[in-house]
Amino acid sequence: MTMKDAIASYVHDGDTVSLEGFTHLIPTAAGHEIIRQGRRNLTVVRMTADIVVDQLLAGGCVTKLVSSFVGNSSAGSLGELRRRIEAADPEPLEFEEYSHYGMICRYIAGAQRLPFHPLRSYAGSDLPSVNPGIRKVTSPYPGPDGAPEEIYVVPPVNPDVTIVHAQRADRSGNTQVWGLTGVQAEAVYAAKKAVVVVEEIVEDEVVRSDPNRTVIPSHAVHAVVACPRGAHPSFAQGYYDRDNAFYRSWSHISKDPARLRDWMAEWVYGTRDHAEYVAKQGEGFWAGLAVGEAMSLPVNYGRRL
Amino acid sequence: MTAAGTATSSELLSVVASRELAGRRTVFAGIGLPTLAASLAHLTVAPQLEIVYESGVCGAHPSHLPETIADAVLITGAEAVLSMATLFGSVLQGGHIDVGFLGAAQIDRHGNLNSSVIGDWDRPKVRLPGSGGAMEVMANSGEVFVVMRRHDPRSFMADLDFCTSPGPDRALADGITPRGAGVTRVITDLGILAREGVGEELRLVAVHPGVTVDRVRAATGWDLQVADEVTTVEPPTAAELRLLREDVDPGRVYLR
Numbered sequence: 001m002t003m004k005d006a007i008a009s010y011v012h013d014g015d016t017v018s019l020e021g022f023t024h025l026i027p028t029a030a031g032h033e034i035i036r037q038g039r040r041n042l043t044v045v046r047m048t049a050d051i052v053v054d055q056l057l058a059g060g061c062v063t064k065l066v067s068s069f070v071g072n073s074s075a076g077s078l079g080e081l082r083r084r085i086e087a088a089d090p091e092p093l094e095f096e097e098y099s100h101y102g103m104i105c106r107y108i109a110g111a112q113r114l115p116f117h118p119l120r121s122y123a124g125s126d127l128p129s130v131n132p133g134i135r136k137v138t139s140p141y142p143g144p145d146g147a148p149e150e151i152y153v154v155p156p157v158n159p160d161v162t163i164v165h166a167q168r169a170d171r172s173g174n175t176q177v178w179g180l181t182g183v184q185a186e187a188v189y190a191a192k193k194a195v196v197v198v199e200e201i202v203e204d205e206v207v208r209s210d211p212n213r214t215v216i217p218s219h220a221v222h223a224v225v226a227c228p229r230g231a232h233p234s235f236a237q238g239y240y241d242r243d244n245a246f247y248r249s250w251s252h253i254s255k256d257p258a259r260l261r262d263w264m265a266e267w268v269y270g271t272r273d274h275a276e277y278v279a280k281q282g283e284g285f286w287a288g289l290a291v292g293e294a295m296s297l298p299v300n301y302g303r304r305l
Numbered sequence: 306m307t308a309a310g311t312a313t314s315s316e317l318l319s320v321v322a323s324r325e326l327a328g329r330r331t332v333f334a335g336i337g338l339p340t341l342a343a344s345l346a347h348l349t350v351a352p353q354l355e356i357v358y359e360s361g362v363c364g365a366h367p368s369h370l371p372e373t374i375a376d377a378v379l380i381t382g383a384e385a386v387l388s389m390a391t392l393f394g395s396v397l398q399g400g401h402i403d404v405g406f407l408g409a410a411q412i413d414r415h416g417n418l419n420s421s422v423i424g425d426w427d428r429p430k431v432r433l434p435g436s437g438g439a440m441e442v443m444a445n446s447g448e449v450f451v452v453m454r455r456h457d458p459r460s461f462m463a464d465l466d467f468c469t470s471p472g473p474d475r476a477l478a479d480g481i482t483p484r485g486a487g488v489t490r491v492i493t494d495l496g497i498l499a500r501e502g503v504g505e506e507l508r509l510v511a512v513h514p515g516v517t518v519d520r521v522r523a524a525t526g527w528d529l530q531v532a533d534e535v536t537t538v539e540p541p542t543a544a545e546l547r548l549l550r551e552d553v554d555p556g557r558v559y560l561r
Contacts, residue, residue, distance in 0.1 A: 022360055022389060023375030048437075071434035074336050074373050085432040097421065099436040100359070101393040108390060120398055120484065121440050124417075124475025126468045130426045136479075143482070150480045179380045180360050183389045235377055244372050294381045 003230075003274060006195050006223045007033045010161045011042075018045040018107075018159035018191060019052065022182035023073065024237060027165040027197055028052045029230030029274035035059035036268060045159055047103045047183060051233065051250050054078040055268065057093065058260055064094040066157070068103045075244070076251030080260060097131055102154045104183050109156035110190030122152040162191035165231045166216070167239065168206070169198045173221030176213040179237030185215050195223045197230050199239050210299075229278050229286065240289040312541045314494050315561045316549055317513065318452055319345060320541040322406075322492050325450060326351045332404045333357050333397065333442055336374050337559050338452045339406035344553045349545065357402065359438045361387040370558050393438065397445045400484065405446030407439050407470065407488075411462045412451060414506045414527045416488025418443065418470040419462075426467055436469050443470040448489040456493035458526035473503045495521045496538065498529075511536045 001009075011017055011034055019027050031052040034042075041063045046053055049067040056062050058080045065081075072078050084093035098106070105117035118139075128134040133155050143149030164184040169175040175196045177184065188194040196216060201224065207214060229236075233243035233250075253263050271277040278286070312320070315338065322342035326332060327350035334343040334356050343356045357363050360375035364384025371379050380386055387396065396402065409418035410433050420439055424430035443449055453460060468475065473483030486502035496512035508530040509521050514537055522529050541549075554560045 023373055024360070024377075067435070069434050069437040070432065082432050086429055088428075097435055099440040100389070100438040101398065101441045104389050104393055121444050123444065123481035123483070124468065124471030124477075124479045125436075125440060126421075126426070127436070127440075145482075149482075152481075179377070180362075180375055180386060181388050182361070185388070186390060237377055237380055241377055242373070291377065 001223045001225055003029060003033045003197070003225050003227055004037075006030075006225045007037055010193050010195050010223060011037075011039055012160070013039055014041045015039075015160040016043040016045060016157075018157070018162040018187050020046065020162065020164050020182060020184050020187040021231065021234065022048060022180055023242075024180040024182065024235060025165040025167075025177065025184070025231050026050070026052055026234035027163045027230065028232060028234065029227045029277070030163045030165070030195070030197055030225075031056055032268045032271075032274065032277070034061055035264070045157055047100060048073075049081065050078070051247070054080045054250070054254050055264065057081055057084055058254075058264055059268070062093070064096070066096040066098070066103075068098045068100045072251050072254075073247055075247040077255070079251070079254030079256070083257070096133065097127060098134070098154065099127070102134065104186065106154050106157040107183055107186035107190045109154070110158045111186045114156060116153040116155055118151045118153045120151065128152070157190055159187070159191045161193045161195060162187045163195045163197065164188060164216070165197045165227075165236070167198065167236055168200050168202045169196055169221075169224050170204045170207045170218075171201060171224065173216075173218035173224045174207045174214050175216040175221065175224075176207060176210070177215040178213055181215050188216050188220050193222045194220055195225065196221050197225045197227045199228050199230070199236050201226045227274050230274055232278075232289075235289075238291065238294075240286065241291050243289060312546060313561060314454065315341070315559060316541060316546060318342075318454065318492055318494065319549060319560075320545045321497065321538055322450060322452055323545070324350055325490050325492070326354060326404065329354060329403045331355045331357060331402050332406065333359070333402045333446060334406050335359070335408065336371060338454075340371065341549065341553055341559055342406070342452070345545065345549055348548050348552060357392075357396065359392070361389055361392045363387060363396070370554050370556060372558065393441055397438075397441050400445065402442070402446045403448070405442035405449045407442055407449055407451050408453070409439070409451065409470070411460055411465050412453065412488075412491065413462055413465050414529075415474045416449070416451070416472045416491070416500060416507060417465060417468050417475055418451070418488075419465040419467050421467045421469045423466055439470045443472065443487060444476070444484065446485050448486045450490045450492065451488050453491060453493045456495040456521065456524045458524060461525045461527070463527040477503065495524060499532075506530050508532050509535055511538045513538050514540055
């Protein structure tokens, strides 16, 4: 499926859309296509709301954000997000704040169709006072000292669609990830529909030669999109490195609304699709993000004689 | 001139923090000063130290200094890479981390931290990044070290604008038994504050050479408790500085 068709088919105005990828394999190209297609009133769920979220905000796509970290990684600030939250400029942003493990537990509960998930966080924090989704319950079992035990719980999240980026998949969607696997599998299982974007689609035999590397099996996947370099400016382990210079520059671009508009006009609205975005950067640029080989040794799965 | 005379503030903080890791087995490190401190400790006082990153990396052996907690160089050659559910659920909440490193915009006398907002949460003057995993690091690590680049009354507050990551006192007040000791060390550009755990306040226990107790009091937004005997921090040695500059951060990515 093309990215254009996948976004047209699976992302609708008003939907709750989860984009996951923890620093690694961020589905940026999918975010850009959502902006090009002009989706509105989305609730975006993303643990680390970073550059792609800032761009979706600037594209006017998002009315609500659910997140546990809002920042430009370790490289600075998100200008559009801060204007929306600090000054309601150009309009307010509804923001639901959790901690990282709170978000992970929401995906686990969502994936497993549980009513809630307990965790040993939030005790004494001000977060429950601004987020009614975080609630304290009494455990039905006695604590270690025999007395009743109180614990915080978070609600499940079941996005209309989860989009993740991965290194490779076969045609039916068996998806392999190596390096940081983040929370992608839980986010896919939590969703009603899942779109997997990959660096390359490979023959079935490639996947079957190493089934332990399959993080997301095809039964959880509704669409597979081949989109090389679709995680830029984040990285794909073994394919290309992180564009640290762009992360640093984003703090300056997004701080100035005019500069941000120009950037969006040139790089998102001004490119028909991600292939054009990649071509526009030029091969010299991509050579700068190239990585060398560090092959793992094969394992012997064995076969019955 | 002594080696200490040539140390920058980043170098000083990294060296002092690294010494505090002596004898520790597992450390949950963020990027920047904690990475420098943990890497230096690995080469000096804590050769057994396992550095665990929030991204899921355990036992990293990077070829280059990482630029983020999820840098590709942390993956290649690492001992293990875990999913976030395993890292946060089983490793951190499971109680496998001895020391967590945290930073914050604001800290109070009990070591509670704010990294969410300056001002009101609903309409903040400044929207900060939020918890990330900080709340979980605070709640589940055996103890927590905080490194603050600037010790001033805007950061060392009597009343936090918002408590993102609560220490054990606030957990107890909320009816939940805390697991770790919370913040036990705060290392700043003026000196070291320490506390043992539940019910205690941070106390000034050491100052950097040339810093007076009164200066630290004036830089703290509450009536700071001071230890009976305040020591002077041993300046970075030439050996520590050489390791930091030549082995840990030769490109001076974080050393300023």
